[in-house]
Amino acid sequence: MSDGFHVSPPALTRLAGTFADQQQPFHRLGGPVQQRAGAVDTGDAALDADTRRVMDLVSSVFQQFGEGMSLAGTVIDEVAADYQATDGDSADQQDEIAVADLGAENVDVPAVRNG
Numbered sequence: 001m002s003d004g005f006h007v008s009p010p011a012l013t014r015l016a017g018t019f020a021d022q023q024q025p026f027h028r029l030g031g032p033v034q035q036r037a038g039a040v041d042t043g044d045a046a047l048d049a050d051t052r053r054v055m056d057l058v059s060s061v062f063q064q065f066g067e068g069m070s071l072a073g074t075v076i077d078e079v080a081a082d083y084q085a086t087d088g089d090s091a092d093q094q095d096e097i098a099v100a101d102l103g104a105e106n107v108d109v110p111a112v113r114n115g
Contacts, residue, residue: 012080019073026066030059 037055040048 007083009080009084012076012083016073016075016077016080019069019076023066023069023073026062026069030062030066033059033062 033055037052037059040051040055042048042051
């Protein structure tokens with residue numbers, strides 16, 4: 001086990017985009033499912049109604065799954081942005097400490113690489 005970790009904000013941003021991109025196929029599935037449900041006609045009104053309810057449920061699940069993918073992408077994107085902001089704040093604080101303690105300006109404080 002290592003005593004550190006490496007976070008690549010650009011890699012997180014790409015991952016967030018992947019999640020966001022994957023929501024669209026699920027959104028596209030829901031519409032046709034509901035359209036087909038509207039066309040169900042078995043000759044039995046109760047069976048037609050049950051079939052429509054099931055198809056509406058399936059469509060809703062697809063919609064919710066797509067929304068979940070979008071939310072996951074948004075959260076991952078926020079993590080990347082927060083990581084970069086926190087790293088920048090930490091570097092600024094270390095600069096302030098160096099100036100206060102050492103009287104040095106323009107101290108080279110390591111920061112996370114964005115690549």
